Amino acid sequence: MSKAEACAVILLAGATLYAVFGGADFGAGILTLFTPRESEIGERLRHRIAYSLGPVWEANHVWLIFCLVVLWTAFPSAFGPIMESLYLPLTLAAVGIVLRGSGFAFGHAFTGKAHDRAELVFAFASVITPFFMGCVVGAIASGEVVPGNDPSAFSAWFDWLPIIVGLLFVAASTYIASVFLVVDAEHAEEEDLSGWFRRAAVRVAVIAGLLAIAGIFAAKEQAEFIFDGLKGDALPLVIASLLLGGLALFWLLSGRLQGLRVFAVGAFVTMIWGWGVAQFPYLLPPADSPPPAKADCGCLTITDGAGADPTLTAVMIVFVCALLIVGPSLAYLYKLSQQQLLE
Secondary structure (H helix, E strand, O other): OOHHHHHHHHHHHHHHHHHHHHHHHHHHHHHOOOOOOOOHHHHHHHHHHHHHHOOOOOHHHHHHHHHHHHHHHHOHHHHHHHHHHOHHHHHHHHHHHHHHHHHHHHHOOOOHHHHHHHHHHHHHHHHHHHHHHHHHHHHHHOOOOOOOOOOOOOOOOOOHHHHHHHHHHHHHHHHHHHHHHHHHHHHOOOHHHHHHHHHHHHHHHHHHHHHHHHHHHHHHHHOHHHHHHHHOOOHHHHHHHHHHHHHHHHHHHHOOOOOHHHHHHHHHHHHHHHHHHHHOOEEEOOOOOOOOOHHHHOOEEHHHHOOOHHHHHHHHHHHHHHHHHHHHHHHHHHHHHHOOOOO
C-alpha cells in the first residue's frame, strides 16, 4: 500500500466515524420532530434524547474537522474541485451545524415559547446537515466534480442521485440514533420510551431500505462506475451490509438488545466501506464505466491527487498520535455516557 492509499484509508476511517457518531447525533435531533407535542411522554422522549446526546454532541464534530484537514493536506488536488463545485451544499451543511448548536444551547437556556422555537431550530437544522452532506457524496459519486471545471451553484449536485443519497443520509442517521436510544432507554428502565424508539427504528429502517433501492437505480443511470464497483469488488461488503441490516431489523422486531447496536452500526459501516471500495482507485471518480481515456476523464486518482511525500508522512504520523492521545479520551467519554454517569 502506498502512502497516498494509506492516507485515503485514513480519510475513509474519519468519514466512517463521523457518519456513525455524527449521524447518530443528527438523527437524535431529527427524532425530536416526531415526538408528541403537549404530552407527558413527548416531554420524556425529548428529555431522554437530550440526556443521551448532551454529554457527547460537540465531540462528534471532531471527526468532521479531522476529515477536512486530511483532505486539504493530503489531497489538495481533490479539495479544490470539491469546494469549487459543491460550495453551496457544503455551506448549507455548515449553516445547519451552526443553527443546530445554537438551537441545542438556547433550548436549555430558554423557557416557554423561546424554548419551543429553539427546539424546532435544533430539529430542522439536524435534517439540513446530513441531507446536504449526502448530496455532496452523491455528487462526487456521480462524477460531476471535475478538476478545472467551473459549474454553477446547482449543476454538480442538484440531480436525482445526490438528492436520493442526501435523503438516505437523513434516514440512516435517524435509524442509528433510534437504535442507540432504544438501548439507552432500556438501560434507564424506561420501557415505554424504548418501545417508542424501537417502533421509530423499524419504520425508518424500511424507509432507508426503499431509498437504498432507489439509489441503486439512480447510480446505474448516473454513476455507472460506482454501480459496477458495487457489483464487483465491493459486492462482499454490500452483502454484509444487507445481512447485518436484516439481523438488526430482526433483533428490533423480536425485542432483543444484545448485539443490536453492533448489527446496526455494522450495516452502516459496511455500506460506507462498500462505497469506498467501489470508488477505488479514484478520489473523484468518472461517471462512466469503463472510464474514458485519462486525458478525457476529468477524474482524479488517489495517486494523482495526493500531496507531497513529506506531507503524506506527516499526516500518517499525526493520525497515529491522535489515536494514542485523543482516542482513549473519546472512548472513555462515550463509555461514561453509555453508563449514564454524565449530566
